[in-house]
Amino acid sequence: MLQRPRRGDPFWIWALHGWEGLSWALIALVTLITLVGDAPPKTSYGMPVLVAVLALGYALVRFRPGNPVLRPYGYLWLLVAVLGGLSYVGDGLGVFYTVTLAQFVVFADTVGAAVLTAGLGAVAITVGGTLREGWSAEVLTTNTISSLAVFAVGVLISAVTPRALALRDERALLRADLERAQRELVEAYQRQGAAEERERLAREIHDTLAQGFASIVVLAEAARSALAADPARSAQQLRSIEQTARENLAEARVLVGAAPLSGVAAGSVVATLRRTLDRFAEDTGLTVTAELADVACDQPTRVALLRCTQESLANIRKHAAASAVGVVLASHQGGVELEITDDGRGFVVGESRGFGLDGMRGRLAEFGGELTVTSSVGDGTRVLAVIPTNGQV
Numbered sequence: 001m002l003q004r005p006r007r008g009d010p011f012w013i014w015a016l017h018g019w020e021g022l023s024w025a026l027i028a029l030v031t032l033i034t035l036v037g038d039a040p041p042k043t044s045y046g047m048p049v050l051v052a053v054l055a056l057g058y059a060l061v062r063f064r065p066g067n068p069v070l071r072p073y074g075y076l077w078l079l080v081a082v083l084g085g086l087s088y089v090g091d092g093l094g095v096f097y098t099v100t101l102a103q104f105v106v107f108a109d110t111v112g113a114a115v116l117t118a119g120l121g122a123v124a125i126t127v128g129g130t131l132r133e134g135w136s137a138e139v140l141t142t143n144t145i146s147s148l149a150v151f152a153v154g155v156l157i158s159a160v161t162p163r164a165l166a167l168r169d170e171r172a173l174l175r176a177d178l179e180r181a182q183r184e185l186v187e188a189y190q191r192q193g194a195a196e197e198r199e200r201l202a203r204e205i206h207d208t209l210a211q212g213f214a215s216i217v218v219l220a221e222a223a224r225s226a227l228a229a230d231p232a233r234s235a236q237q238l239r240s241i242e243q244t245a246r247e248n249l250a251e252a253r254v255l256v257g258a259a260p261l262s263g264v265a266a267g268s269v270v271a272t273l274r275r276t277l278d279r280f281a282e283d284t285g286l287t288v289t290a291e292l293a294d295v296a297c298d299q300p301t302r303v304a305l306l307r308c309t310q311e312s313l314a315n316i317r318k319h320a321a322a323s324a325v326g327v328v329l330a331s332h333q334g335g336v337e338l339e340i341t342d343d344g345r346g347f348v349v350g351e352s353r354g355f356g357l358d359g360m361r362g363r364l365a366e367f368g369g370e371l372t373v374t375s376s377v378g379d380g381t382r383v384l385a386v387i388p389t390n391g392q393v
Helices: 011-036 043-064 073-088 095-099 101-107 110-133 137-225 231-255 271-282 299-320 357-366
Strands: 287-294 324-332 335-342 372-375 380-388
Touching: 011 043, 011 095, 011 380, 043 073, 043 335, 073 101, 073 110, 095 101, 095 110, 095 137, 101 110, 101 299, 110 137, 110 287, 137 231, 137 271, 137 299, 271 287, 271 299, 271 324, 299 324, 299 335, 299 357, 335 372, 357 372
Parallel strands: 287 324
Antiparallel strands: 324 335, 335 380, 372 380
């Protein structure tokens, strides 16, 4: 048995079920006219009884589909019998076959069953009408022709309805596939966004907090070692530890959203890098040579240059065993170049497994920039960061 129409069903399905509902309105109207009119006794008594039996069967099947007394096909057999009885008890009541034609399609679950039961209905009204009018070849032929005409409409409805339902199901399937694809796309974007955010936080923590703590550890060890021999030097290192700790606290507040922007004070990139280089020279005692051009760039670019400088200096402090560091900041057509060199022990670039270089590459890639690292064992290291500035320089 077909379900009730659903949103998105083809118009034909709605029309079919509308016809089913309308049929009962017509049946009730004809029955009322018959009861109040001057109909023969056989019609006056027989028609209401047959209609009442059919209505009871319809109610049991339509509104109580799990009823064990009457099933959809049982109702169709009842409909065939009632149509035959109506054609027998009253002249013209065979028209009820046309009125109830939609029910053969609605209650049958296959095309074959709908055609078969509709055909039995046509036979029933033909036999009932012929018995009422008197059995003869002429009467039988006339009734058969009229019944076949209506039956042909029933066959057409039975053939068209499954296709309409198939279109409905195809559209429902497409909508379900589209909704599933949209959900998967949203989930993929969410996963990608979460992964990118984790990577960003990891890079920020490495470039700020981790480097700051590493600097504090080195300074603390140096201060402890020189505490007796060089108290002034130890005091200076303790001040550096205090300053680094304050900076780490500020960066931590930025990372948890308690402070705005990058945690880097506004100002020119030259002033920012100069402060960082002076601190590095003071903390390590290395010779730092800087050639810093007055480059105009926005705050995100300035932060990226600062982070690259901090990472490079941290690597020099931890790994290079260098005595001198050179830093050059220059502008060229459409971009900014930051070059950091040292005369340390060097390394094999292809064997580097640290997070720092990958973090710098990722940070620069966000601006369309790139990082080039040149080094070999015993020959020091050269780090070149290039960032396009889109005409800001």
